[in-house]
Amino acid sequence: MSRSAHPAGPRHADVLTEGHYSAPAADLNALDPKVWSHTVSRTEDGVVTVGGLEVTALAEEFGTPAYFLDESDFRERARAWRTAFGHDADVFYAGKAFLSRAVVRWLHEEGLNLDVCSGGELATALSAGMPADRIAFHGNNKSGHEIRTAIEAGVGRIVLDSFQEIVRVAHIAQSLGRRQRVQIRVTVGVEAHTHEFIATAHEDQKFGIALADGQAAEAVRRVLALDALELVGIHSHIGSQIFDMAGFEVAARRVVALLAAVRDEHGVELPEIDLGGGLGIAYTSDDDPREPHEIAKALSEIVTRECEAARLRTPRISVEPGRAIVGPTAFTLYEVGTVKPLDGLRTYVSVDGGMSDNIRTALYDAEYSVALVSRTSDAEPMLVRVVGKHCESGDIVVKDAFLPADLAPGDLIAVPATGAYCRSMASNYNHALRPPVVAVKDGAARVIVRRETEEDLLRLDVG
Ligand code: LLP
Numbered sequence: 001m002s003r004s005a006h007p008a009g010p011r012h013a014d015v016l017t018e019g020h021y022s023a024p025a026a027d028l029n030a031l032d033p034k035v036w037s038h039t040v041s042r043t044e045d046g047v048v049t050v051g052g053l054e055v056t057a058l059a060e061e062f063g064t065p066a067y068f069l070d071e072s073d074f075r076e077r078a079r080a081w082r083t084a085f086g087h088d089a090d091v092f093y094a095g096k097a098f099l100s101r102a103v104v105r106w107l108h109e110e111g112l113n114l115d116v117c118s119g120g121e122l123a124t125a126l127s128a129g130m131p132a133d134r135i136a137f138h139g140n141n142k143s144g145h146e147i148r149t150a151i152e153a154g155v156g157r158i159v160l161d162s163f164q165e166i167v168r169v170a171h172i173a174q175s176l177g178r179r180q181r182v183q184i185r186v187t188v189g190v191e192a193h194t195h196e197f198i199a200t201a202h203e204d205q206k207f208g209i210a211l212a213d214g215q216a217a218e219a220v221r222r223v224l225a226l227d228a229l230e231l232v233g234i235h236s237h238i239g240s241q242i243f244d245m246a247g248f249e250v251a252a253r254r255v256v257a258l259l260a261a262v263r264d265e266h267g268v269e270l271p272e273i274d275l276g277g278g279l280g281i282a283y284t285s286d287d288d289p290r291e292p293h294e295i296a297k298a299l300s301e302i303v304t305r306e307c308e309a310a311r312l313r314t315p316r317i318s319v320e321p322g323r324a325i326v327g328p329t330a331f332t333l334y335e336v337g338t339v340k341p342l343d344g345l346r347t348y349v350s351v352d353g354g355m356s357d358n359i360r361t362a363l364y365d366a367e368y369s370v371a372l373v374s375r376t377s378d379a380e381p382m383l384v385r386v387v388g389k390h391c392e393s394g395d396i397v398v399k400d401a402f403l404p405a406d407l408a409p410g411d412l413i414a415v416p417a418t419g420a421y422c423r424s425m426a427s428n429y430n431h432a433l434r435p436p437v438v439a440v441k442d443g444a445a446r447v448i449v450r451r452e453t454e455e456d457l458l459r460l461d462v463g
Contacts, residue, residue: 029376034282035416037070046376051440065353069330071441078110084296094322097420102448104128119146173228183235186216188254237276260310277320281327323420330419336411346383354388355395356432374412377404
């Protein structure tokens, strides 16, 4: 489990069980650059700005709740990954973290590739002009229709996830008269230190084909025997929100060992390995993520060393960061509704969104930060739980945090680092209208995903 995926740490547990509030060390008006996007700052009169625009004006124009995505920060992070991995490697942005046509265009312009895992993501990518050969198609249960669409579009690779899928993809490729480039996703048997629901390389879960019992070697045999498939490499994704590089190193070592075994058995050196995504970001000031250049260096060193030892040509490496690119680039802006102090416990601050725009706290016990952004305050810190407006008590956005004690209805608060897996996992629970995503850059803001309307809801309701 990552630091941010932990339930409230001892700091807060002590506070709560002892029934007193201990003041946080930090200045509540300060904005830790670790968790806020690059262009976020405060004006002299205390209003927070992003891309040069004040959140008060943004709230007025676009309403709340809303996600504000810092475009130049997104582009910088995408570029940093691209540069760190250089020309001998490929970076596939994982669209599941957040995908829209504008994002696809930015990625294309910055020279990244794209990982999609559904027909919907593929359609979004293609409609925004991402060249199909720069798209990888993932998923543990791709439909026949999705496979056909991907092959017809000419995707650069399909990542095979099961024995049945090997046959299915080969059959469809053959019927279309195509030879499809594929990778095989293997489970390397690593227990990634993250939340159980987002760890994916231990054996008892639904993804991939196990290395340990010879299943992956058998999958290679079957793929190599099929003319309609061109096996280009092996894929491993060990989980998400991971800080420790050790898991990636073990995965890389085991994948290279499989490449060596394939060479020994078939006389074939597979040209690619993909080490997946999963690099953690800072949700709170306690998190210390690695920089892309450190990650690139660590991965390429280990792959090169292992390949030298096995006397293999070093394959082309690819990675699939999603959260690490988009996560830190957005915050969610909420208006404070009710403020309810519970004596001896904490104060419940209700906002105009909730688990419909950020399910991660309820689902993974994720930790977030929060700040008052429409003004500064010198009031004492108060321990708060930021909750939404949905009809259940698990509707928590930020479990334990400090906000100024003079917080009042109408104030704007923002939760940083909500760029990944918030809008993409948003729901219509209680018929909530999913918030817009507004891209902000150089003093201009534009909606890239509009707010849902009641008409949108009613359009689907055809009974
Ligand atoms: N590649 C593959 C094959 C994946 O399955 C994933 C994420 C990624 C790349 C990107 O991982 P990232 O770099 O974004 O961690 N909803 C969860 C995360 C689920 C991740 C699923 N797969 C959350 O909110 O934490």
